[in-house]
Amino acid sequence: MPQLDTSTWFIMIISMILTLFILFQLKISKYNYPHNTGPTMKLSHKTITPWAKKWTKIYLPLSLYQQL
Template sequence: MPQLNISPWPMVILSMVVTLFYITQLKMLGFTFHMMLSPKLTEMQKHKTTWELKWTKIYLPPLTFPQS
């Protein structure tokens, strides 16, 4: 039974890693990264809804006392 020649494997693995790195870099060129991020000031609009015109009762959850 012949022996498996593994001498070209390091070169194949190295070329694969370099190719994947190169493809990744090419894909990253398509993205635009914004360096200066500033918060947008948007004016909040107040919407009139029916429940704002009426008084509604807010129920609090029951108090739980610590058990010792």
């Protein structure tokens, strides 16, 4: 049986890694990163729900004393 020629494997692997590195760098360089990386102050708008203003019976047993 003939022997497998592995003399060109090193060059092929190195060129493949270099090509993948260049392709990934090109992909990453097309991404737009935000310019301002500092913390931003955002105003939070609190939504008012109909049940937020109501007093419900759920809280009644916890707030009253225990009746025996």
